[in-house]
Amino acid sequence: xxxxxxxxxxxxxLDVQESDVSDLLNQCERLTIKKNYVLLNQGEFSxxxxxxxxxxxRQFALNENGKEHILSFAPENWLVTDRDSAYFNQPSxxxxxxxEDSLVVLIDQSFIDKLTQLVPGFTAYNNRLLHNHIRHLQDxxxxxxxxxxxxxxxxxxxxYPDVLMRVPQTMVASYLGITPESLSxxxxxxxxxxxx
Amino acid sequence: xxxxxxxxxxxxxLDVQESDVSDLLNQCERLTIKKNYVLLNQGEFSxxxxxxxxxxxRQFALNENGKEHILSFAPENWLVTDRDSAYFNQPSxxxxxxxEDSLVVLIDQSFIDKLTQLVPGFTAYNNRLLHNHIRHLQDxxxxxxxxxxxxxxxxxxxxYPDVLMRVPQTMVASYLGITPESLSxxxxxxxxxxxx
DNA sequence: CGCCGAGTTGAACTGAATCAAGAAACGTGG
DNA sequence: CCACGTTTCTTGATTCAGTTCAACTCGGCG
Numbered sequence: 073x074x075x076x077x078x079x080x081x082x083x084x085x086l087d088v089q090e091s092d093v094s095d096l097l098n099q100c101e102r103l104t105i106k107k108n109y110v111l112l113n114q115g116e117f118s119x120x121x122x123x124x125x126x127x128x129x130r131q132f133a134l135n136e137n138g139k140e141h142i143l144s145f146a147p148e149n150w151l152v153t154d155r156d157s158a159y160f161n162q163p164s165x166x167x168x169x170x171x172e173d174s175l176v177v178l179i180d181q182s183f184i185d186k187l188t189q190l191v192p193g194f195t196a197y198n199n200r201l202l203h204n205h206i207r208h209l210q211d212x213x214x215x216x217x218x219x220x221x222x223x224x225x226x227x228x229x230x231x232y233p234d235v236l237m238r239v240p241q242t243m244v245a246s247y248l249g250i251t252p253e254s255l256s257x258x259x260x261x262x263x264x265x266x267x268x
Numbered sequence: 269x270x271x272x273x274x275x276x277x278x279x280x281x282l283d284v285q286e287s288d289v290s291d292l293l294n295q296c297e298r299l300t301i302k303k304n305y306v307l308l309n310q311g312e313f314s315x316x317x318x319x320x321x322x323x324x325x326r327q328f329a330l331n332e333n334g335k336e337h338i339l340s341f342a343p344e345n346w347l348v349t350d351r352d353s354a355y356f357n358q359p360s361x362x363x364x365x366x367x368e369d370s371l372v373v374l375i376d377q378s379f380i381d382k383l384t385q386l387v388p389g390f391t392a393y394n395n396r397l398l399h400n401h402i403r404h405l406q407d408x409x410x411x412x413x414x415x416x417x418x419x420x421x422x423x424x425x426x427x428y429p430d431v432l433m434r435v436p437q438t439m440v441a442s443y444l445g446i447t448p449e450s451l452s453x454x455x456x457x458x459x460x461x462x463x464x
Numbered sequence: 465c466g467c468c469g470a471g472t473t474g475a476a477c478t479g480a481a482t483c484a485a486g487a488a489a490c491g492t493g494g
Numbered sequence: 495c496c497a498c499g500t501t502t503c504t505t506g507a508t509t510c511a512g513t514t515c516a517a518c519t520c521g522g523c524g
Contacts, residue, residue, distance in 0.1 A: 141413040209405040216412040217337040217445035249413035
């Protein structure tokens with residue numbers, strides 16, 4: 073079970089031997105999961121970060137009123153963590169589920185520690201990932217605060233054209249914070265504009 | 269010009285001498301600014317992180333349509349950074365402005381580096397701050413995706429009772445992503461409910 | 465005293481939600 | 495490979511939360 077994406081993810085931006093990462097990878101648990109399989113349920117604990125080698129995951133929550141909203145999609149080469157659980161010993165707010173048959177690598181703290189030891193630049197790299205993630209979340213907040221459903225959808229199309237093609241529209245709607253019906257109408261409206 | 273909050277912020281959770289932090293503080297620029305003073309303008313660059321020793325800042329953006337939205341409030345003991353500018357060499361998306369007469373400490377990369385050198389646990393602490401920040405942003409996204417104006421306001425009241433008392437309602441509205449008029453009505457509604 | 469910005473209130477409007485019903489696409493087993 | 499049930503998408507009618515615009519109140523401050 074090869075994991076070329078994983079190897080590339082940790083070697084391409086870091087000064088480290090492929091063989092070293094490969095060794096570390098071999099110490100990690102790997103999971104081949106079917107579409108719809110739930111890796112982590114809301115309320116459970118997990119110290120793992122999931123690296124998506126192949127397939128597509130989503131991280132989502134059900135709120136009090138039974139509405140579900142999607143925090144993130146994670147296609148190949150993405151990392152998904154439940155921070156509440158992994159770093160703050162709190163039950164997870166989000167569930168993590170496969171939207172396609174997937175292959176994920178389970179990373180834990182010891183992997184991070186070993187990589188930190190092995191690669192001088194890793195801490196900085198990791199920090200950079202976190203800062204980038206923060207920027208991304210801030211952008212999304214900005215959109216939610218001041219963009220219409222249509223603008224948010226167009227932004228999504230531009231940012232994640234790949235994901236768009238791989239998930240049902242319902243889920244895109246849930247990511248954007250609108251109903252599937254509204255998304256359908258928004259799309260119709262856009263198509264209509266284009267054909268003029 | 270003493271900065272007890274600053275000292276406490278970096279000593280209380282870290283295994284480091286007060287005198288060491290104090291020395292580092294003395295190498296940092298400090299700014300005493302008046303209400304409404306703009307520390308950073310949208311589009312500018314700044315490699316600094318601002319630590320709020322006293323007073324209150326806000327981080328906000330004006331979008332295309334001239335609408336302003338507030339990304340964050342920063343009262344005493346908060347850190348504010350423009351990540352685009354500080355870590356990714358991009359012009360800042362957000363402006364940073366004082367909402368009260370304030371005293372801020374300007375932290376730069378060399379401060380971080382020195383503290384990292386000096387205090388073994390600092391990297392982990394810093395990481396923890398970042399993860400916590402991410403959680404916070406995720407929570408906000410969750411609210412924006414599925415809570416009503418009233419629910420968002422009540423959440424704000426609970427989370428930031430202090431800020432609530434210190435800023436004009438207009439700004440709270442802008443943080444929540446609603447108009448000042450709507451906020452006024454929401455508050456009226458809540459008061460009405462309580463008096464029953 | 466008079467101005468000015470912040471907050472409130474009202475009336476009309478609008479973007480998106482809801483509810484309900486069909487149509488299309490999809491996968492699974494015979 | 496087709497038939498059937500299930501999920502996904504579309505469309506329509508109605509409702510509703512929140513916006514917009516405009517007028518008015520209130521408290522502070524020169």
